[in-house]
Amino acid sequence: xxxxxxxxxxxxxxxxxxxxxxxxxxxxxxxxxxxxxxxxxxxxxxxxxxxxxxxxxxxxxxxxxxxxxxxxxxxxxxxxxxxxxxxxxxxxxxxxxxxxxxxxxxxxxxxxxxxxxxxxxxxxxxxxxxxxxxxxxxxxxxxxxxxxxxxxxxxxxxxxxxxxxxxxxxxxxxxxxxxxxxxxxxxxxxxxxxxxxxxxxxxxxxxxxxxxxxxxxxxxxxxxxxxxxxxxxxxxxxxxxxxxxxxxxxxxxxxxxxxxxxxxxxxxxx
Amino acid sequence: xxxxxxxxxxxxxxxxxxxxxxxxxxxxxxxxxxxxxxxxxxxxxxxxxxxxxxxxxxxxxxxxxxxxxxxxxxxxxxxxxxxxxxxxxxxxxxxxxxxxxxxxxxxxxxxxxxxxxxxxxxxxxxxxxxxxxxxxxxxxxxxxxxxxxxxxxxxxxxxxxxxxxxxxxxxxxxxx
Numbered sequence: 001x002x003x004x005x006x007x008x009x010x011x012x013x014x015x016x017x018x019x020x021x022x023x024x025x026x027x028x029x030x031x032x033x034x035x036x037x038x039x040x041x042x043x044x045x046x047x048x049x050x051x052x053x054x055x056x057x058x059x060x061x062x063x064x065x066x067x068x069x070x071x072x073x074x075x076x077x078x079x080x081x082x083x084x085x086x087x088x089x090x091x092x093x094x095x096x097x098x099x100x101x102x103x104x105x106x107x108x109x110x111x112x113x114x115x116x117x118x119x120x121x122x123x124x125x126x127x128x129x130x131x132x133x134x135x136x137x138x139x140x141x142x143x144x145x146x147x148x149x150x151x152x153x154x155x156x157x158x159x160x161x162x163x164x165x166x167x168x169x170x171x172x173x174x175x176x177x178x179x180x181x182x183x184x185x186x187x188x189x190x191x192x193x194x195x196x197x198x199x200x201x202x203x204x205x206x207x208x209x210x211x212x213x214x215x216x217x218x219x220x221x222x223x224x225x226x227x228x229x230x231x232x233x234x235x236x237x238x239x240x241x242x243x244x245x246x247x248x249x250x251x252x253x254x255x256x257x258x259x260x261x262x263x264x265x266x267x268x269x270x
Numbered sequence: 271x272x273x274x275x276x277x278x279x280x281x282x283x284x285x286x287x288x289x290x291x292x293x294x295x296x297x298x299x300x301x302x303x304x305x306x307x308x309x310x311x312x313x314x315x316x317x318x319x320x321x322x323x324x325x326x327x328x329x330x331x332x333x334x335x336x337x338x339x340x341x342x343x344x345x346x347x348x349x350x351x352x353x354x355x356x357x358x359x360x361x362x363x364x365x366x367x368x369x370x371x372x373x374x375x376x377x378x379x380x381x382x383x384x385x386x387x388x389x390x391x392x393x394x395x396x397x398x399x400x401x402x403x404x405x406x407x408x409x410x411x412x413x414x415x416x417x418x419x420x421x422x423x424x425x426x427x428x429x430x431x432x433x434x435x436x437x438x439x440x441x442x443x444x445x446x
Contacts, residue, residue, distance in 0.1 A: 059402035063368060068400060097277045133393045134366030140305040178285070182292040193296075194303045195326060197376055202398040208426035211400040216429070 025102050025242045032235050040232040047225035053218040061215070070128040072219055075203075076226040077121035081149060082184055084114040084230065088156065089181045092174035102238075104170035105245070107177065108160050109237035113230060115153035122150060133197060141190035142198035149187055152180035306376045309355040317381060325359070325387050326376040326395065327352040331418040334371055350375060350387070361389040368394035372418040397421065405431050 306326030374395030
């Protein structure tokens with residue numbers, strides 16, 4: 001892998017492609033080998049302090065009381081669900097246009113994490129809604145569009161794994177992910193375009209954040225922590241997938257050699 | 271044209287097509303996607319008798335009367351307003367924690383013949399403001415905000431305010 005050619009080396013049809021295909025993943029493995037411990041350490045540190053800050057030190061809300069603390073998980077999960085999907089879309093563009101195998105693998109490993117994060121967003125929101133709104137669920141535009149986002153994530157997980165040929169599965173998943181991108185602005189602006197039960201944005205708006213700094217800062221800190229953890233999990237999963245694929249390629253090569261050897265022996269005997 | 275360039279153009283064409291199709295669909299659905307209707311909507315276009323719909327707005331200040339029916343169930347009457355019009359609502363049931371005068375609510379039910387909305391369900395609507403109790407108290411003490419009367423002042427007046435200090439809306443003080 002050390003002297004493997006770079007990513008855009010032209011691929012002759014019929015030529016052995018495995019070295020070209022794994023050229024970039026090799027560099028990815030080396031780089032992430034250095035980054036991942038730092039990333040995971042930073043995530044643990046920020047999340048650990050964020051939990052103390054958000055759950056113990058931050059003040060309650062004047063009318064929600066302690067229930068406001070659900071937001072310190074709910075809002076980062078919602079942002080990650082959308083930001084992660086944007087990442088999936090970018091990976092899909094790279095996959096469809098440049099046929100980048102590492103983009104395929106990352107998208108494949110990103111989707112289950114994104115689905116989990118979106119599920120957590122829906123669950124925490126539902127638990128907050130029961131005491132505050134008076135209901136676990138309503139079919140308003142925001143809640144429904146986030147549910148659609150969750151199904152898009154799940155659909156990507158299933159579709160990518162539904163084909164025997166992983167390349168074909170990756171392409172189908174990329175198309176699904178790109179079609180689903182239209183849902184992202186709908187999620188974001190649903191609370192502005194239509195009247196919904198869900199409140200409008202408190203932080204990401206043109207005016208000053210409608211959130212007191214004593215609540216805003218721990219929220220941003222928790223968001224940083226969850227984002228680092230999200231990146232660490234996706235990177236670790238992608239590393240595992242790259243190595244898995246490499247092991248499979250080596251096994252295939254060994255099997256081909258084993259197949260070829262007896263044939264030559266037979267040929268010699270005949 | 272290389273194959274990569276061609277794939278890029280095809281992808282961009284698809285994106286434009288899909289994007290405009292979605293935009294057209296959403297514009298067409300504009301009126302059907304509302305979760306609730308405001309009192310002004312109801313006054314402008316009364317829904318047919320007996321048809322359930324959602325009515326949303328603010329609970330008018332001073333309009334909440336908590337009573338009980340003869341069989342002991344709670345009977346709450348209040349008025350839902352959007353500033354221009356107000357519609358009286360009656361509800362027999364348990365109100366959510368956030369229900370108060372000045373709070374946004376979404377009620378589901380049918381319009382009675384007497385012009386009173388009979389709610390089967392009352393949901394409280396939280397607005398986008400988050401503030402510690404001390405800050406809310408400070409704003410109320412200083413007379414900058416009466417929660418019953420409506421929305422809080424612009425956030426840049428209070429989102430760095432220290433609750434235990436004498437309220438000084440602008441310039442906001444940070445730290446202590």
